[in-house]
Amino acid sequence: MLARSIQQLVIELLPAGQRDGHEWRCGSLGGEKGQSLAVHLHGARAGVWADFSSGEKGDALDLVACCLYGGNRRDAMRWAENWLGLNTADSMAPIQRRPILEKVKTSELDKEAQQRRAKARRLWQETPAGIAGTPVESYLAGRGIDLRQLGRAPGALRFAPAVWCAEVQKPLPAMLAAICGPNGKMVAVHRTWLQQSPSGIWIKADLQNPKKVLGSFAGGCIRLWRGASGKALDLAPTGDVAIVAEGIETALSCAIACPEFRVLAAVSLSNMASMKLPDTIKEITIAADNDCGNPAARKALAAAIHQFTEQGRTVRLAVPEIEHGDWNDVLRNEPDTGHNGP
Structure with missing residues (x-):
């Protein structure tokens, strides 16, 4: 009965495999993509399989046993009876399959x-x-x-x-x-x-x-300007002050206005709270965009402020007065910005 239902069974047991002619192919009994394991899908040999990398082989019941129960045919028989609808009183589940699939997916x-x-x-x-x-x-x-x-x-x-x-x-x-x-x-x-x-x-x-x-890029950033110290971020001296902006253009605008400070671009507002900064940076100014009408942006910004504060840093927030604008808009609207930036 398992052999007659082999086309459905291989999808259940080896979901990452794919059809290759009259066979179902995957990498191993773990179910990942590949070609090493082949299961016959039609004819007198339906359900017969072989893993050419490990040398293992067998019939449809052996496939259930090896995929789910470490080769235990007794447990495989109980599972097969349930799967085929022959024993509705026993609700035994393939308890070992989920970790295997999760491992394959993670890999x-x-x-x-x-x-x-x-x-x-x-x-x-x-x-x-x-x-x-x-x-x-x-x-x-x-x-x-x-x-x-x-x-x-x-x-x-x-x-x-x-x-x-x-x-x-x-x-x-x-x-x-x-x-x-x-x-x-x-x-x-x-x-x-x-x-x-x-x-x-x-x-x-x-x-x-x-x-x-x-x-x-989770936790990373674009290192655009080193500030007065001129040192790389991971070598930032104690007391270094950093300006953190979301985008490249905004961050460069801040560097033009305040070249004495280190300037970093978080790439996205949601990544800002995840940025990994050295403990020597004790003071941070977040050069935020003026999009406070956006609930998601407000939440992400609040998360970044909270995270930096929890790390023991002094956090300042600089928001331009231009509605729906950023610090690049300020730079372009103020020809002589000097040091009146964030």
Whole structure:
């Protein structure tokens, strides 16, 4: 009976597998993707299986036993009777299956995360350092951010002439920003796709999502400006003051206005509370956007303030007066900002 229902059984036992001709293929009895284990789906050999990597093999009942009960055929028989509807009085469940599936799922997610991180690092390494004379410098200047006022461009930014954009299914020019973890190693790349306007000015590309991150960046940030100390974030001296903003343009605007302070971009407001900062940074100014009418934004901002305060830091909140504006809007509306920023 199990053999006659083998097409349904393999989906139950080996959900990550896939049909390959007259067989169901997966990586092992754990059920992950792969080709090592094959189960016959039709004919006289329906239910017969073999794991070519481990040498294990058997029939449909053996498959239940090995997948769920460590090879115990007695427990497998009870489960099979329930699954086939032959014994409704016994509600025995496959208690060992859930941990296996969760382990497989976690393993696959970890593998995907590692692949995205590797792809992000490869993109960064293949892109020349420096943005002087590139469309990135032009784009930022169009946003009122003149990096010449800082004396140098942040090393966290690069220009890539062709970065694949899934939204339009073709490569586009992009500003890249390195997102680093607490140890200073890059964990993801932030991409801002750019386009040239008819007047020749570089602007954000006309896309539904012109900004995206490649890789997982929880707890990381974009290190845009080192402030007066000039030291890397993980080497920040005691008493260092940091300005934390959400986006790149807002953070650079703060660096222009207050170059003596360290400036970091959290990438997203929801990530701000997760940022890992050294204990030597005792004072933080959050350069928030003026979107207090957004309940989700208010909640995320409150979470960041609470988290930084719980860490024993002094936290100040700077919100521009411009309704639905940010500190880049302030910079562009105030030609001579001096040190009147956040």
